[in-house]
Amino acid sequence: MVSGYQAVSGLTIRSLEREDLPAVLEIERLSHSHPWSEAVFLDCFRSNYRLWALVREDVLVGFAIVSHLHDEAHLLNICVHPDVRRCGAGRYLLRHTLAQALRDDAVCMILEVRESNDPAASLYLSEGFEEIGRRPDYYPAGQGREAARVLALTFS
Template sequence: MPYPEAYQKVLNADLLIRPLVPEDVPAVLDVERQGYSHPWSESVFLDCFKDNYRVWGACHGGDLVGYAVLAYIVDEAHLLNICVHPRARGEGVGRYLLRYVLATAAHEGMSQLLLEVRVSNHAAIGLYQDEGFREIGLRPGYYPAANGREDARVMMRALGE
């Protein structure tokens, strides 16, 4: 399956975006556990290596510094998880990875990308808005939180425009 030319080598602080494989899951779990208060389990990540999923990693100097997990359903991409290692935050890794998955999803024929984001995650919401996402709904109690549950904003961006 052909990918955009950006797949070959990207020049964002020598960041390389590549498809991840099940053998990358230990490194993904390390980033996940440092990045989230309620991390996904190993079995959830392993379940994402199916034909209708895309699991991308952002690597710098051979080290995994971020990843994104998408599900493709008919002509719609759903960003299920995106995380950047705390040491690499604020360096543009998340923005570059998001732009990469948007371009790849469009290249693969997806018409839009949907995502959920915690209502308290103002940095991510700002990034998504900067990249053309708009809020289309709210999912009450979607995320686990320290004191119960937290709502999610549902955001969408059309692709190929």
């Protein structure tokens, strides 16, 4: 469901700014085996991208990045600081990105998730995403490559 989501106590969401990048890079480094570089984040500051900052007491504790192409929203990255996980922050941020994508006239959101990333997949599936395919060798991995599950949620 993409409307009527509730905030999590103490957390707010605002637009992500370039000034947030040091904190973004730190959370990214703590969260992924193969983190995005600063250059990749900088390349996301485009008119067809939506960048969201999850904030607690003025400190960045998470972020989400969505690109829009035609009527499709693509969730490219979502991360919550390890110290803030498992208290509803990720779901709050995801629901915000979905609601905003709907506002931006997207008809669906798609994303890729590593086959081994059960926490994230569990979050997406519990929000109504469905698996629509797989991309073999999509991600770099410790040894070789890892496949992605492709998930989609159609707004209706």
